Amino acid sequence: MEEWQVTKKEAGLRLDRYLQEKKGWPRSFFMKAQRTNKIKVNRKKEDPSYRLAEGDRVISFVLEEKKKSLPPVDVLYEDDHILAVNKPAGLLSLDVTGKEKDTLLDRVNGMLAGKGQGAAYPVHRIDFNTSGILLFARDEETGHILDRLIKERKVKKSYLCVVRGSLQPPAGRMENYIFKDARKNRVYVTEDPVKGARTAITDYETKAFGRGLSLVECRLLTGRTHQIRSQMAHGGHPLLGDDKYGSKEWNRKMGERRQLLCAFRVTFSFGEEAGPLSYLSGRTVTMDRIPFVERYFKGYRW
The missing domain is CATH 3.10.290.10 (RNA-binding S4 domain)
Incomplete structure (x- = not known):
C-alpha cells in the first residue's frame, strides 16, 4: 500500500x-x-x-513488482516544463497495457524519481523501431498546451532516413492519400482520394548519396501513421531496414532489421499563443549523433 x-x-x-x-x-x-x-x-x-x-x-493498493535498474536516459534538453529525450530504436515510448517494464516512459520517470522529482509523460509517440526526439511534459498544463501546439503543427519535427536509390527530383514534396488498415497495422498510399483516406504531405530533401543509398531529410506537414515509410516506398524508395513497406530480403542482405529513420530535430515555431511555454519560441532541439548516419554517410553533419 x-x-x-x-x-x-x-x-x-x-x-x-x-x-x-x-x-x-x-x-x-x-x-x-x-x-x-x-x-x-x-x-x-x-x-x-x-x-x-x-x-x-x-x-x-496496487502491488508493483520491485523495479529493476533501467538503462540511463539521453536527455537532450530539459527545464521546469519539458524534457526532450532521445528514444533508441527498439524501445517502446510507453506501454498502455502496463505489462512492459522497460519503456522510455519508465526510464524517464525512474531518472526523475532518483532526483526526487515528479513524474513526466510523453505528449506524442515514436514507432518502436524508429529513433529520435520524444517530448515529455512535466505538468498537466504543459501537457495540454503541447498537445494543442502539436495539433496546430507549431511543433515542427524533422526526420532523417536512409532510402534505396536516388530520388528524382532530389528535393520536393510528396502529396497523396493514406488509408490505414488498423487490423493489419499498416497503411496504403493512393494518388486519388478513397473512402477513409486522409491527405498526407511530406517535404523532402536529399542530403547525401552513395552506394545506391540516399540520406533524406523529411519534414512532415501532416502527421499520418507510417507517413514517411509508406510514401517513400510508394515512390519506389523504401527505407533501408523497413520490412513492412520494403524488401525483407534486401534488408537482411544489408544487415538491417529496423527502419533507418530518426526524428532528429524539433523546432518550436510559435509565439505568445503558447502562454507559459512562449519562452521556447524559435528554439530548436537537435540530436547530437545518429549511428546509422555515421555508418552509411560518415562525415555528414546536419
Missing part, C-alpha cells in the same frame, strides 16, 4: 492525472486499478475525473 496527502500545489488535479504524475502509470493501467477498487481517496472510491482537494489522502 502507498499513501499520499495532496498538497496545496496539487489541489485541483484530476485523480487519474495525479497518479499518472506520481507513479508514471499509463492511463489504461490506472483505469484497471481503479476498476478493481485498488485506488481510494479518503478511503472511498472516486471517479477518475474527481478533482482533488488540499489534504485529501490518496491510497493505492
